[in-house]
Amino acid sequence: MHRTFRVNPSKHNSGKMNHIISKELAGASTKPILLSILSRSDSYGYAIIQSVRELSDGVLDWKDGMLYPVLHRLEDEKLIESFWKTPETGRKRKYYRILPAGVEALEAEKQSWFSVNAMFIRLWSPEAQFTLAV
């Protein structure tokens, strides 16, 4: 079982591997991404990972196992909570649900990201007017 083997990394990716998000940015965006997904509906680890891959077109490629410590930390911070649920078909899964504090935190995150985003849009648009202090 311990032979080396070839991995097929692109199975769930859509082939756009030309740019990879830096580790720092990936790290910074993890929390808002998870809170955003959970604010839409309760979900469990495997499903969250699938959503992230699809939504990011494979640009965000977390190691599956790394997701859980992040979820547990959010849980420690009382932003989300977890519960076991066994669907009628399939195995039992640990679901995560966003808490009111999580909704607030997500709002703050949104503000931050919008601000940064707005700034880049202004910076990068050719029509934008600004002066550089010299």
Add this chain to the structure above:
Amino acid sequence: MPYQCNLEVAIASWRQSLKLNRSFLGDDLDELENHLRDAVESGMEDGLTEEVAYREALSRMGNFVDLEPEYKKVRLGAGRVKQSIFSEWRWMMAMFRNYLTVSFRFMKKHSVFSVINVGGLAIGLAGCLLMVLFVGQEMHFDKDIHSKEDRIYRMGGSSTGWPYAQILKAEYPEVEQVTYLRTYPSYSIKKDDQFFYEKMIYADPAFFDIFDFPLLEGDSKSALSAPFSVLLSPDLASRLFGTGQVVGEQLAFGDSHTFTVTGIIDIPENSHIQTDAIMSFETLRVVDPEGYDARMADGWLDMNVTNYVLLAQGADVSAFAEKIRSMPDEKVGEYLAAWGVEYELVLEPLTSIYLESTLGNMLGPVGSMKAIYLLIAVGFFLLMIAIINFVNLTTSRSSTRSKEIGLRKAIGADRGSVAIQFLFDSGLTSFLGAFLALVIAWGMLPIFNTFVQRSYTTPQLFSFEMMGVLFVVLILVTLVAGAYPAFLLSGIEAVSAMKGDATQKGNGAWVRQGLVGFQFSISGILIIVTLAAMTQVRFMENQSLGFDAEQVLVLDARRAPAGALNERFEVFEAALANSSMVQKVGSMWAVPGRSAWNGQLFPQ
């Protein structure tokens, strides 16, 4: 379905590998396993074989080296409260088992070394244990027997004149109670034509107001009230009557007295008063009423009673002692002056009589504080030798283990866990040593008892206090012996440890050499002292006494009627001298080398 089976085996073994790490809780493992299964299923739906799907899922999951620190941060960091006691315990037990396994393997690999190490420690500890037992028991004399032990004082030393205690009780409010004890006259006990010569004392009823010796039979309030009452020790009672009730039985004492047994008194071994029988003091009054009254009234110098006083609660002991100190001078000063003797009435606390009094003890054994200090010193040095020996052997051996340290560090052990391993090694060795020491001490107990003339029992050896002492020593030895390798060797880096050169810098060598030197000097001193003591004993045994003891016959005439011996001795002497077997006849109050009564004078 071999594949299905393989998948289950693979998942189980993967799960097990995570389970051994305490960063993962059982809940986390369930979550991760379910995730893995989801991923495998999804891969198989996409047309992969089970094996490939599993490998891909595992690769996506991320490897242990990446995952573990993240989980550790969450589970052992701020969120530590979430860790259940059970999983923490399980983790500790797993590590414990590993440390123990490694320690055992090490001992097995170096079996000769281990045997010497454990054996040396065990012998040293066993000797030390026996000394602690002796010292502890000696220091425990007269303690935890009497509820009023801190208020009981012996008055006037081993013996004193008759009126003092009476007067003290009548005239001093500090004195709550006094009791009279005496050892003379002693009788033989006759039972079914058999004579018993026992240690016996007289005591008045106040004896039980002061002392709390338990009675196995009889009533302490009345046991010593009537004349010709006697309390027996359990041992004497069983020798005289076997088992069964003894209260009310009659016994012939000497030639002319009949005593009634009023009970069985169980005097603990750690009392400085030891006797086989206690007769009522009242008997003395009935046997010789005039003599008794005269002594009580005027027998200031009739120094053959022992008094104990019970002081009132809160009495100022030193002030009281000062007040009574000069009492003999006040009463019989001119006699004392004429004889050129000084006599002060002293008070000795009950619990210090056995070890600290220099005034003797008519009623039982005396100990010696000097002997205690000496034994503490010897025990301490013995322990030092054992520990130094142990430390040297252990540390010299541990420096050969640098490759092991290197390997441990290379696969992720931190300094702490290497240190713990070394402490486990020394802990295991000293534990075995301590266990063996108990076995040795237990086996040596009868010989030791003969040697120190005590009768310590196995429960005393294995008492809670003794085990406490042993445990403290065990921890001490473990820390001292384990400290050097644990805190020094654990600090070396993996690479240099693997090269095996890190421990060649002899930075601990001079410590070891110093310790060996110290150890040898102590051993030398102890051996020399032992040899000197043996020479002294041999001298004592072999030195000529000035007479040939083999040819001297002692006839005990104590049971001859009073006065008869003096009157008829010359006749007796002449009769004996006529015999061809007799060379010389003499008479005296005491057998040479043995005291006839306490207070006898010996030439300096």
